[in-house]
Amino acid sequence: MEKASRVLILVFFFTLLLTSTHQYHPLDPLTPSELNQVRTIVKGSSISPGRNLTFHYVGLDEPDKPTILSWLPDQTRENPPRRAFVIIRANQETHEIVVDLSTNSIILDQVYGGNGYPLLNFEEQIAASKSATTYAPFIASIGKRGLKVEEVVCGSFTIGWYGEEERTNRVVRVMCYYLDETVNLYMRPIEGITVTVDLDTMEIVRYYDRMVIPVPKAEGTDYRESEQKPPFVPSVKAVTVVQPEGRSFSIDGNTIRWANWMFHLGFDMRAGAVISLASIYDLDKDEYRRVLYRGFVSELFVPYLDLTEEWMGPRELYQMFSVYLNDKPEISYGGIPKVQYQGKWRGSVYTHKDQIHEEVYGTLLAENTMGAYHEHFLSYHLDLDVDGDANSLIKTTLQTTRVSNSRSPRKSYWTAVSERAQTEADARIQLGSKPTELLVVNPNKKTKVGNPFGYHLIPGSVVGSILTDDDYAEIRGAFAKYHVWVTPYNKSEKWAGGLYADQSRGNNNLESWWLRNRGIENKDIVLWYTLGFHHVPYQEDFPLMPTISGGFELRPANFFEHNPVLKIKPPKDVKWPNCSTPMMV
Amino acid sequence: MEKASRVLILVFFFTLLLTSTHQYHPLDPLTPSELNQVRTIVKGSSISPGRNLTFHYVGLDEPDKPTILSWLPDQTRENPPRRAFVIIRANQETHEIVVDLSTNSIILDQVYGGNGYPLLNFEEQIAASKSATTYAPFIASIGKRGLKVEEVVCGSFTIGWYGEEERTNRVVRVMCYYLDETVNLYMRPIEGITVTVDLDTMEIVRYYDRMVIPVPKAEGTDYRESEQKPPFVPSVKAVTVVQPEGRSFSIDGNTIRWANWMFHLGFDMRAGAVISLASIYDLDKDEYRRVLYRGFVSELFVPYLDLTEEWMGPRELYQMFSVYLNDKPEISYGGIPKVQYQGKWRGSVYTHKDQIHEEVYGTLLAENTMGAYHEHFLSYHLDLDVDGDANSLIKTTLQTTRVSNSRSPRKSYWTAVSERAQTEADARIQLGSKPTELLVVNPNKKTKVGNPFGYHLIPGSVVGSILTDDDYAEIRGAFAKYHVWVTPYNKSEKWAGGLYADQSRGNNNLESWWLRNRGIENKDIVLWYTLGFHHVPYQEDFPLMPTISGGFELRPANFFEHNPVLKIKPPKDVKWPNCSTPMMV
CATH class of the missing domain: 2.70.98.20 (Copper amine oxidase, catalytic domain)
Structure with a gap:
């Protein structure tokens, strides 16, 4: 419910912006209605007559730079054609599509034949997680660790490439975390388990439970203000910034002026x-x-410097933000600063630095919690x-x-x-x-x-x-x-x-x-x-x-x-x- | 008058701080009355029975670190003795003096025999300037350049050391600037003249007018808001920071607490x-x-990378702030961020980059104005x-x-x-x-x-x-x-x-x-x-x-x-x- 209302608010915000300007700028991002139009056109096309296609990128196919630069001094002229660039997966293939919004038509559709795969989307990440958490051997592994499967939350991580000559399938590593008395799930990684899921088939293609590593305790991991217990540091007084005459910048559509x-x-x-x-x-x-x-x-790019088996591949290339098109009528806009929290901390058998006599690729931060060396x-x-x-x-x-x-x-x-x-x-x-x-x-x-x-x-x-x-x-x-x-x-x-x-x-x-x-x-x-x-x-x-x-x-x-x-x-x-x-x- | 009132305000400020605390902290800086006490003691001593002594440093001679650290947990104990460390010049010698304020006595007076000299003070800089501007050959040089001597302002610059084995006298290079329709005097350097003044005798010990270099014009050099002419950039709106419940830090004497x-x-x-x-x-x-x-x-430390003759030596080691003791009853506290303005710009014969076919140690910034390469x-x-x-x-x-x-x-x-x-x-x-x-x-x-x-x-x-x-x-x-x-x-x-x-x-x-x-x-x-x-x-x-x-x-x-x-x-x-x-x- 919380998620749904956030989606509504964001759509409202974008609508506001649109109604405040009489004419769009050729570099304006696609509007919610244009995104809906793209979905309708692509899903109704002959590319994948069934419903088995997923969106991985939708954005403005922007006019060429000379077009923009010649439009700029004379903005009363007709705008350049409005087009969208779309990447979808359909029938285990990646399609690059250009949609012309004025003619409601697909003007380019080509299958990408090279190496590499497009961005993950929300739905397939949720589905991959579900494949893991309903997989009997995984449930057994959780049981063996004395954990409750309903408190387990998983995420999908891309696997990288390590010199394989043959084409690899579009698979992800699913890595799981434990809630149970905290919201700070990344502080409670469930280590030792390798789950590899094929995103095209949603099948688990590799499963391996290498060893049981204690899950760090929940105590002290909650970061929410409401959950902090006294004593507190002497509080600082409220502070605010005021502009009695209003803001100094102006906004006209997506154009901003300041000084x-x-x-x-x-x-x-x-x-x-x-x-x-x-x-x-x-x-x-x-x-x-x-x-x-x-x-x-x-x-x-966030490389982790950890050779532990389960850590090979995951956590390497992230993009910063995402917007998603799915089968539902809403469109989710929103920043997902993935790297902020994700997977920097690793479960460890160690509870004190004196026990460590091997390369551990990180700093012991608390009992059973290793902060992995990494870089951004x-x-x-x-x-x-x-x-x-x-x-x-x-x-x-x-x-x-x-x-x-x-x-x-x-x-x-x-x-x-x-x-x-x-x-x-x-x-x-x-x-x-x-x-x-x-x-x-x-x-x-x-x-x-x-x-x-x-x-x-x-x-x-x-x-x-x-x-x-x-x-x-x-x-x-x-x-x-x-x-x-x-x-x-x-x-x-x-x-x-x-x-x-x-x-x-x-x-x-x-x-x-x-x-x-x-x-x-x-x-x-x-x-x-x-x-x-x-x-x-x-x-x-x-x-x-x-x-x-x-x-x-x-x-x-x-x-x-x-x-x-x-x-x-x-x-x-x-x-x-x-x-x-x-x-x- | 403006200067006098500023001095008064600062003294008032310090007095306020003193009356708000019942007991001083052993690391508190010397108070105005303590500074006056130091002056009276030193000037009344047998070091220089005439009046021919100048103050170059006066500061707290702070108690040893173990003394402070043992005082800290039990501040009701008697404070360690209050002492001042003083550097003066008298009879062409540098004295290091320790004054005990509780006994009103000098407990150490030693002549410094090594290389190097103490900080310059205001009075001697003004006197050195006056030596230059009243020196007949200098007046002639100014006349030769078609400039008015009453618009000339000079500053003193330490000369450095370039491997001389013998002891050099305490001399400074006096470098001069031209006002005449601007306040931004450092943009109007009078180049080509070398004036070296002995600070102990206030005599000009070297004078050399190498060549006439045009003084950059005054136009466009004024930085004061009141002197700017339209058009202006669209102005930004007022902005302020407010803490309705008051500040978050507290001040008790010189001790500050925050969070x-x-x-x-x-x-x-x-x-x-x-x-x-x-x-x-x-x-x-x-x-x-x-x-x-x-x-x-x-x-x-601000080295200038300029081998031009007049630029050798000057502008090399600055200290950031100064406080001065002089013969008058006021004490001037204040920051002098010297390097901010001083001597970064050099007059030049050039008015366009195409004329330059030699090393000029800088960037041509305007006609006849060279911004010298330097570092901080x-x-x-x-x-x-x-x-x-x-x-x-x-x-x-x-x-x-x-x-x-x-x-x-x-x-x-x-x-x-x-x-x-x-x-x-x-x-x-x-x-x-x-x-x-x-x-x-x-x-x-x-x-x-x-x-x-x-x-x-x-x-x-x-x-x-x-x-x-x-x-x-x-x-x-x-x-x-x-x-x-x-x-x-x-x-x-x-x-x-x-x-x-x-x-x-x-x-x-x-x-x-x-x-x-x-x-x-x-x-x-x-x-x-x-x-x-x-x-x-x-x-x-x-x-x-x-x-x-x-x-x-x-x-x-x-x-x-x-x-x-x-x-x-x-x-x-x-x-x-x-x-x-x-x-x-």
Whole structure:
């Protein structure tokens, strides 16, 4: 019931947005009614005349970049055709479909014959779980552990690829957790059992109960405020942020304006939030100047460094958000930050560090609870268009230079040596070992004193993958080894881990495109930035990890003639409070 | 007048703090009346019976650490004796003086015979400026440039040390700027002139007018809101933060409490804010547990990478804050963030980048304005006492490990290999090239599952100095080459650049102490963290640079049995606004 009402609220929210704008923007995400239309068209088509098809991706098949850019200055013109890109599974095959919404027709339907599988959907994950929890040997394994099967909750994890030459079926590993007096199920993993389910047939294709490992106790695992027992830390007073004159940004459809910025905020079921057409108004030039055609999180890669048998494969490539189409009339929108909780903690036979005399791939966080070593890598797709399409990457290295005694009493100084990357090979960069400044510039446009317009990437962390190059996880998630990649813009190159990340063999990911070593000088280029965290857990991460944050900055660098911030009038001071009764709720 | 009233306000503020507490804390900074007492005692002493003495440092001569730690649990006992540490110049000598305030006497007076000089004070900087602006050849140079001498403002810059074997006098380089229609004087440097002033005699000991370089124009340099001309960027609405129930922290004298934290906040004229005795209340143990005995910014080092003659030496070692004692009855407290504005911009003959065919050590930011390459290094002195004095540094390296095929289908993983630093040599660390976790632990105290109590340093940047080791600036500011150093606690080792940083030869700085390679295992240790920024200027830094921020984090790591944040009740939500008339002022 709680879930149903959440779904309703979200649909309502999207409807509101739609009615507030008279005309859609060609980059607006598909509306609920368009999603319904897609479902009706696909299910009514000849692709799978029975009902045996499942949706794995539905999103806007966006118009080509030149189309958008020519539409932009004259928005009264007719919009480009509205189309959806759809990935379905039917008859054990993956179909890529393009639906034209204006003509109510399928204009492309092709079977994908390569390696890798599309995203999992909710229904098949629930079905796979059910296959496990109703499987007699599994029920026996639960009984053998003295656990109650009705308190068991399972999740599906993709299995990866470990060099198999033959095609593997679309299978997942089902891993299970125990509730029984807690809601924090990931703190109570049921270890030692391998359950492999074929998603196309929902059959259990492998079952193995290797050993009984104690399930960590429920005590101390609940993170909900209502379940915390005294004593408490002296409480902090309420705090709030107030804008008495209202908000500073405005929303028109999906277009947001704030200060001198304007951008379109879209949503994709795989990427989550998508920023498009970010431009900044330049007072000196009296015009909006383009900065970023497109920015989104392209991939999230979370390798676990654990060779325990049940942990092979699972927990490797996740995408951040999901939206689902199913047989019911509702459409579920919503973020599923899977990696936040899932499977970071492992059950262990150990209750004290002194007992450990082998590699355990983690930190003992509590009795029988091992926090597994792992890492998080996010790939940001940043299609910068610095005052136009044709851009270059400038890599500036700060070079120590020895001084001859005749020039100066100094012994050394550093200077900034810049090179313009010619091909993709020049622009795959590991940061951290020597000081480097990275700018995307428009080499065709310069400031009055002659500096090319640019934007500067200020990375927030320089953590990269340290697995070996021939490691299979590394082959699939190759983007994580380098902090920066630059590719020429190509509409099809969106997903750093490949469109079909599940069981990917790395043959359609960022590294595979990059290997073509195309020209990137004075071209429409895309910068890919990898933000990473290595996570060696500590006991403070139990039973729920405190927030850790990271990010990066894009700063104008000779994009303006001078500091543009001085031309933003600071808001008036608010003398506050002047209120009768602040209400505490 | 404006200055005088500011001084009055600050004195009032300090008086308030004093009257609100019944007993002072032994780490409280000297009060205005104590500072006056110090001045009276020193000036009335036999050190310099005339009036020819100047104050360069006055601060609390704090009680020894064991004295503080034994006073702490029983604060009704008599406080340790109240003493001041004073550095003066008298008769061209540097005196180190300890004043006992309870007995109104000088208990130590020794002449410092080593290399290096103390901080500059306000009066001598003003006097040095006046020496230049009243010097006939200087007036002639200004005239030759077509400038008005009454619009010239000068500043004093320490000169560094470039390998001279003989002792050099206490001299500064005076560098001058031009106002005339702007307040942003640092954007209008008067280049080409070298003026060297002896601070002890106030004589000009060297004068050289090398060449006339155009002074950049005033237009566009004013950063004041009142002087900006339309058009403006669409303004942002007012925003404020409100706590209807009041603040969450409490202040008792200089002791601050917030949530489960308690610490003493002091002030030192050289370091600025000083945090002492930071402890956190542990609900499980029902006690305050020590974390940080002392934390402050020990040094700020800003090398400029410019070999132009007038730029040799100046602008190298700055301290952040200052407090001044002079002959007048007021005492000026105040932060002087010198490096924020001072001398980053250089006048240049160039007006366009295409004219430049030589090394110019910077970026052309506007006509005749060169933004000099430079860098900022801050050294944080962090005397961590993780649940007690005896601590160790644990350096954990994440090591890639190849997998033999028999163990797993994986090719590699990483594991965390920890070593406990035995001596100072083990703990001088350059971060960035390989993933490393740094913990300060108490090896004598462990969690229930056996992990030593620890705190984790999460660095915010891994920028370090890239000058050669034999470079003189590098010898003086050696701390900047490594991100982390660990030394055994020694009360006298406070200033990473040395107590006498001006003309230092590097023989009493962090590196010189470290060279002793003392034991640091299971000892009272101090961690020094270097936070750095390389600054390659861009036009957006003209005429005033936008904020850039950096920092680091200290996180508990197995210090608690579990996440302590769950035991802080979230504050109530504030329903807001519920106000009659928010006032805009």
